[in-house]
Amino acid sequence: MSTIPEQLRYAVSHEWIKVEGDTGTVGISDHAQQELSDVVYVDLPKVGAKFAAGSVIAVVESVKAASDIYSPVSGEVIATNADLVKKPELVNSDPYGAAWLFKIKLSAPAEVNALKDAAAYKAQIGE
Amino acid sequence: MSTTNPAELKKTALFEAHQKLGARMVDFGGWQMPVQYTSITDEHKAVREAAGVFDISHMGEFFVRDQTGLDVLNGLLTNDVAKLAMGQGQYTLMLNEQGGVIDDLIVYRTAPEEYFLVVNAAKIDEDRAWIEERLKSFAEAGVFFADRSFFYSALALQGPKALEIARAYLGAGWPEPKRNEITSYSWNCQPILAARTGYTGEDGIELFIPNEVAENFFLGLLDAGKPFGLKPCGLGARDTLRLEACLPLNGNDLSPERTPLEAGLGFFVSLDKAADFPGKDVLVKQKANGVAEKLIAFRLTDKGPPPRPHYAVFQGETKVGEVTSGAPSPTLGYGIGLAYVQSSAAAVGTPLELEVRGARVPVEVIKKPFYKRAV
Numbered sequence: 001m002s003t004i005p006e007q008l009r010y011a012v013s014h015e016w017i018k019v020e021g022d023t024g025t026v027g028i029s030d031h032a033q034q035e036l037s038d039v040v041y042v043d044l045p046k047v048g049a050k051f052a053a054g055s056v057i058a059v060v061e062s063v064k065a066a067s068d069i070y071s072p073v074s075g076e077v078i079a080t081n082a083d084l085v086k087k088p089e090l091v092n093s094d095p096y097g098a099a100w101l102f103k104i105k106l107s108a109p110a111e112v113n114a115l116k117d118a119a120a121y122k123a124q125i126g127e
Numbered sequence: 128m129s130t131t132n133p134a135e136l137k138k139t140a141l142f143e144a145h146q147k148l149g150a151r152m153v154d155f156g157g158w159q160m161p162v163q164y165t166s167i168t169d170e171h172k173a174v175r176e177a178a179g180v181f182d183i184s185h186m187g188e189f190f191v192r193d194q195t196g197l198d199v200l201n202g203l204l205t206n207d208v209a210k211l212a213m214g215q216g217q218y219t220l221m222l223n224e225q226g227g228v229i230d231d232l233i234v235y236r237t238a239p240e241e242y243f244l245v246v247n248a249a250k251i252d253e254d255r256a257w258i259e260e261r262l263k264s265f266a267e268a269g270v271f272f273a274d275r276s277f278f279y280s281a282l283a284l285q286g287p288k289a290l291e292i293a294r295a296y297l298g299a300g301w302p303e304p305k306r307n308e309i310t311s312y313s314w315n316c317q318p319i320l321a322a323r324t325g326y327t328g329e330d331g332i333e334l335f336i337p338n339e340v341a342e343n344f345f346l347g348l349l350d351a352g353k354p355f356g357l358k359p360c361g362l363g364a365r366d367t368l369r370l371e372a373c374l375p376l377n378g379n380d381l382s383p384e385r386t387p388l389e390a391g392l393g394f395f396v397s398l399d400k401a402a403d404f405p406g407k408d409v410l411v412k413q414k415a416n417g418v419a420e421k422l423i424a425f426r427l428t429d430k431g432p433p434p435r436p437h438y439a440v441f442q443g444e445t446k447v448g449e450v451t452s453g454a455p456s457p458t459l460g461y462g463i464g465l466a467y468v469q470s471s472a473a474a475v476g477t478p479l480e481l482e483v484r485g486a487r488v489p490v491e492v493i494k495k496p497f498y499k500r501a502v
Contacts, residue, residue: 038168040455041432043484059484061433063167063455064363 001127002030005096009112010121011072016096019112024073027100028060028091031125036062039091044080045102051075053111058101060091069101073111079103139184140280140341148359156249158185161361170364171457174327175498177356178286180348181365185248187276188335189255191262192241194269200242201402203261204234205387205410206395211236214308216322218395220387221254226409227383228390230254231375233324235309243309243320245333247377251276280341284348285331285368287500288355293321293332296351304332315340326365328372328498367454370463373424373496379436380422380451380465388413389467390422391495420448421473424497425490427462432483434464434490439482440472447472450481456497463497464490 008016014032017024033039043059051057051071058069080102084090090099106112116124136159145152150161161182163170173179193199200208206219216235223229230250235243246254255274262270284293294301301321302310309322320335336344349359366376375381375390387396388410398411427434434453439446448468456463472479477492 037163038166043432059432061455063367063433063457064162066432066435 002034002125003096004029004031004118004122004127006118008096009072009115009117010124011070011115012124013070015069015072017072017112017115019106019109022106022109023078024075024104024106024112025100026072026102026104027095028069029121029125030095031127033092033095033099036060036064036067037092038063039088042084042088042091042101044084045077047077047080049077050107051077051104053108061088071104072115073104073106073108075104075107077102078105137185139182140338141182141184141345144342144345145182145359150359150361153362155362156185156247158248160185161359163361163363164359167361167363167367168457170358170360171367173356173358174286174329174360174364174368175458176287177358178284178288178292178331178352179327179358179360179364180345180352181283181285181360181362182280182345183283183333184280184338184341186281187244187246187248187251187254187274188279188281189244189246189258190241190271190273190275191244191258192269192271193265194240195265197268198402199262199265199270200234201397201400202404203258204232205397205404206234207397207400208234208236208242209400213239214304214310216307216309216324220381220392220395221257222387222404222406222410223383224405224409225383226386226388226406226413228377228381228385228387229257229383231377231381231392233322235322237309237311237320245281245322245335249378278337279335280338280345282334282336282341282345282348283325283327283331283365284334284352284357285325285327285329286357287329288352288357289329289331292348292352292355292357295355296348297321314344319344326372326374327368328374328496329368329500366452367457370452370454370465371456371458371496371498373465375422375465376452385422385467386410386413386418389418389420417470419470420467421470422451422465423448423468423473423492424495425464425466425479425492426456426459426497428478428489428491431462431488433462434466434481434483434488440466440468440490441480441482441487442468442472442477447479458498462490468492
């Protein structure tokens, strides 16, 4: 079983997003970090880079493999979490808090409506 | 991620035990195998510091009886079976006519005229067909071959505490094999084989057990090993452990396009034995002329992304090779890997670069292995 906070939205590919105004904060779900386990490296996007929803925006590497992270929304990266460069293991220990990956300025805020709520994501992962 | 339907995958006799232990199962060579129980890093450390036990039941077990007195296996395998005393084993390779690797395996002499071969899971059918084809002309001369992979489960008990655990579990009557040796023993009226071999860089034994008692044996071993710190370990840790020890993985570091000389396994190729084995002529030429590419070990020199198979290796602007295995080393704390590179770029100390997602990551060629246990 994993934690699935009610106030977040989720992508099918296991990213979460917290939307405040026109800014979204993005990370990966507790379920995703459990599946990856032993995160050892995080490749983050450059601030100022623009991404379309569903495109590869970051990479999280565990001992076993490198996993692509997809942007749940379209927009411009406005901040990345520098703590993860030194402490990638935060992705395992605090996936919804200290291990946020990046903040993105939404160019199409309506896209958020297409993402799953906590109940739908819970159903997707079979919990 | 594999797309194979799990229902089509083979299960070992320990499948239910793995599920009860909370293992995450993956498709490996057509088998549902545990990749990890808790975490790869924890399991890796258990093997380096205490002991771990791996289900290796997917591997193949072949028996060969050779009454010809001609050492017919010397015409099939690269190493020299004539060197094997009773109970001894040796690492050896099976090659195609071009000298490329079909499989790497261990062959033990279990009786004066009998051999026991342990082969890779994904290669069982190919190996069997290849061996049977080459041995059939000797059938009337007294050569018998049997694939008993379906009969045996197997466990690898590895780590500095492995032998203590085996002694505690198997009891005073167990004939303890010396390094690279194999012994047989009766456990609950069932014949088991124990070899002092492994794939982790640690001391340990590999146990071959009839399927019908495998689960009891495995669970009993876990109980007996608990006071010593024994943990069940999955294929994830098996891969990082073998990589630190620079033990090649067939399919990654070995392939039909690469010879054992390119892979740095010349020690296990006997070119001076009388018998001709497939690929021998190619290897003789390669030894005389030198190899164009070599399997090297490298490490990241700075913090950076872990190396992964298929990353390109550069020397300046020239692509000089490709990574075949790579991982963050749990023991060393930095990224390590194996790569085939042009021989001119293979000297220890050579600075090279990996291309990772469009960026360059500095690495250095280092002496094999990355990890060697204190003896």
